[in-house]
């Protein structure tokens with residue numbers, strides 16, 4: 546018998562393993578802790594839970610799950626079209642916006658293509674690039690922020706895609722609307738820009754990239770219901786683009802890639818303006834609390850405009866293990882090439898205080 550792994554495509558054999566934030570249940574099981582006493586500040590989930598309107602809609606949708614979902618996501622796309630002032634055909638749904646990153650790979654990436662991305666940036670860009678046999682071209686951040694000039698300078702005739710997350714994960718830094726628009730307008734036509742806006746709703750004012758669509762440029766915006774809408778467990782995100790580009794992404798998705806409960810919840814969540822406002826305000830207060838606490842402890846951190854903070858603790862693996870032992874799950878950053886750092890999600894005021902209390906003896 547041959548070794549089955551030898552039969553796999555080389556890109557699959559060498560695909561790095563994604564390390565997600567550790568689930569509460571895993572930590573409880575491994576360390577013999579009560580799950581109710583554990584808090585997860587590892588995956589930038591919403592400390593205030595899901596949107597209540599979304600939760601009610603999801604519960605109603607559950608009573609009809611013997612039926613396949615609407616594969617065309619009619620209600621969701623109609624709602625998005627109204628919200629954005631775009632046509633329903635300009636949206637593409639994903640099982641999380643992560644899936645849309647993969648769809649983009651399916652449509653555009655061949656072996657030998659280059660994909661330009663910042664470093665450190667969201668690791669999924671690199672994983673998907675490698676999975677399709679393309680080559681990641683990593684451009685170092687400057688002062689923890691994307692250097693758009695350097696990204697543009699890394700473009701060659703082989704560049705197919707550029708990923709620009711703003712705010713970026715794991716740094717929590719953003720580029721301005723003027724910077725993003727000028728960057729996209731100066732690129733050659735063979736390069737597609739993916740603007741990952743997973744945390745855009747946490748900004749006071751999110752950049753409006755729609756002028757780029759009106760100009761017919763090859764750009765895709767990615768949004769998610771996992772962060773400010775508090776629906777990470779339902780897995781729903783969407784892309785918006787010109788109708789032609791959106792149509793290509795539709796061709797490569799599975800007909801029912803987004804489930805019915807998630808669709809119903811998302812439609813309701815888009816109407817829950819009050820919840821989103823409350824989350825944004827709570828997050829802003831949490832950022833101030835955490836940054837103030839870190840300053841007092843003399844801990845270096847990257848000022849954030851998202852719902853998490855990157856901080857330098859010396860030995861990130863040790864801080865992660867120590868806090869986890871005491872029921873607070875952080876995200877170690879070794880996988881991002883930042884072994885001295887950890888990332889903490891903004892929690893409730895009590896959770897933030899507990900995190901700072903537990904961190905204090907480790908950094909003094």
Ligand SMILES: *Cc1c(COP(=O)(O)O)cnc(C)c1O
Pocket residue numbers: 589640641642643644667710713714741743768769770771772777780781782
């Ligand atoms: C969390 C996150 C996403 C969202 O992923 P989903 O698949 O929608 O849950 C996308 N991009 C970045 C940079 C993120 O941090």
